[in-house]
Amino acid sequence: MLEFIEVKNNSAYAKIALNGAQVFHYERVGEKSLLWLSEISDFKEGKSIRGGIPICWPWFGKPQDKTLQHGFARTLKWTHISTDEIDSNTTQVILKLQHSQESLKLFPYKFELALHVEIGDGLKLKLKTTNLDTKTFEITQALHTYFAVSNIDDVEISGLENKPYLDALIWKNEIQKGVITFDKEVDRVYQKVDNKINIKDKNTTLHVENSGSSSVVVWNPWIDKCQRMSLDKNDMKKEAYKEFVCVESANAFEDFIVLKPDESHTLEAFIY
Numbered sequence: 001m002l003e004f005i006e007v008k009n010n011s012a013y014a015k016i017a018l019n020g021a022q023v024f025h026y027e028r029v030g031e032k033s034l035l036w037l038s039e040i041s042d043f044k045e046g047k048s049i050r051g052g053i054p055i056c057w058p059w060f061g062k063p064q065d066k067t068l069q070h071g072f073a074r075t076l077k078w079t080h081i082s083t084d085e086i087d088s089n090t091t092q093v094i095l096k097l098q099h100s101q102e103s104l105k106l107f108p109y110k111f112e113l114a115l116h117v118e119i120g121d122g123l124k125l126k127l128k129t130t131n132l133d134t135k136t137f138e139i140t141q142a143l144h145t146y147f148a149v150s151n152i153d154d155v156e157i158s159g160l161e162n163k164p165y166l167d168a169l170i171w172k173n174e175i176q177k178g179v180i181t182f183d184k185e186v187d188r189v190y191q192k193v194d195n196k197i198n199i200k201d202k203n204t205t206l207h208v209e210n211s212g213s214s215s216v217v218v219w220n221p222w223i224d225k226c227q228r229m230s231l232d233k234n235d236m237k238k239e240a241y242k243e244f245v246c247v248e249s250a251n252a253f254e255d256f257i258v259l260k261p262d263e264s265h266t267l268e269a270f271i272y
């Protein structure tokens with residue numbers, strides 16, 4: 001079992017694994033968790049939990065290296081820095097990760113990552129990257145959020161109408177026409193997004209507001225890919241595609257971030 005931080009306050013109950021600084025449970029009082037979590041996910045060091053909010057860093061979607069396609073931040077153990085009540089309804093947890101012999105082999109730069117998680121009526125994540133090196137580096141990144149849904153057939157995502165996106169299934173640039181619904185595999189990187197995204201489920205609508213990011217990734221594996229992943233990774237059931245949709249706050253592909261020595265960048269997602 002992984003070491004994790006538990007937070008319970010007047011507004012919500014959350015759990016954050018030190019492995020990958022991964023928020024994997026967030027439920028507001030009287031509700032179920034907003035985050036989907038695979039019933040058969042592994043909970044072991046060095047592997048990302050299937051569900052919650054994996055942190056993709058220092059790259060997102062590096063196609064040539066499938067095992068590390070979303071970087072290494074989500075599989076390394078972070079340090080718990082602090083847990084503080086910032087008001088009667090909100091708790092802030094801070095975790096950090098710095099370069100190591102292991103990371104330097106994969107990403108040859110000194111860095112500090114700090115994740116601030118605010119747990120209250122909403123869930124806010126701030127991922128701050130600081131360049132501690134003497135050389136400039138660039139990153140892509142994503143807060144790869146798995147939202148629990150009643151049934152993917154009933155889900156409708158709005159706020160991305162008319163936005164350009166890269167269809168990662170066919171590597172083709174398209175423009176979003178109307179709201180997004182699901183009747184097949186969807187794997188899209190929307191660009192130039194600076195507005196609220198709405199995730200409408202049967203009886204509820206969630207909102208995601210980002211800052212320090214202009215990419216939003218929308219993903220559902222649908223039947224065939226879910227089956228392949230279930231067999232290949234054995235961390236989610238074949239029918240899991242019905243239970244979640246990923247709406248990821250990102251800086252992906254052409255929305256990469258360049259940091260000179262001592263510069264920082266913060267990617268923020270607010271879910272409510």
Ligand code: TA6
Pocket residue numbers: 048061069070144187217219246248
């Ligand atoms: O964000 C969408 C995506 O890049 C999909 O293509 C799929 O690979 C998903 O991430 C999950 O990737 P993972 O490495 O966590 O299995």
